[in-house]
Amino acid sequence: MYLIAGGEGALLKAVENAEDSVEQGIAGIRDSGVGPDDIVIGVAASGRTPFTIAALEEARARGAQTIGISNNPAAPILDACSHPILADTGEEVIAGSTRMKAGTAQKVILNLLSTLIMVRLGRVYRGLMVHMRATNAKLRRRSEIMVSQITGCDDATAIEALRRANGDMKLASLIALGVDPSEAQGALTQSDGNLREALSHFPGISS
16 A cells, blocks of 8 residues: 555645645554554655655554665655665756656666565566456456466467466466366465465476
């Protein structure tokens, strides 16, 4: 989930002074039920935004791991979190337009973090995002191609395996490799959904 100063409406229309509200930052963390099992990432180009700093401090006080991302050295946000990340991009070509260098650098950092999280959670196999939700025709076709790539099967086999697996690519991959669906599901459950680990339950299978 995410919190933004001024609430969701601020995504479409500026909410004046919202970034200065310490109370809203604290309330957002409190109302979200943040605790020791959570990680909170705060992003502020200046590193001085009261809303973001307050949210990180409240999350840290509640036992959460906190990451602060700033584009200014020695910014307060870097002291307010347990894991500071500095992207010292320097002055913008157009003063005040932090969507340029600062915003781009922050996006790269967030992309790296989210990708690494997906890898560590076992949602990536051989460079393929196997935990994808195929919610349209393009993604359904992509899932068929990926099952074929993982298993070496033809398109028809991949399509049938996905049908039997209700679109679950990891389960479909095991089915396409000849594993009984119930055994495949059991292996995935034991492996916390990690396809690589699930495959180790079937030493006779190579993919």
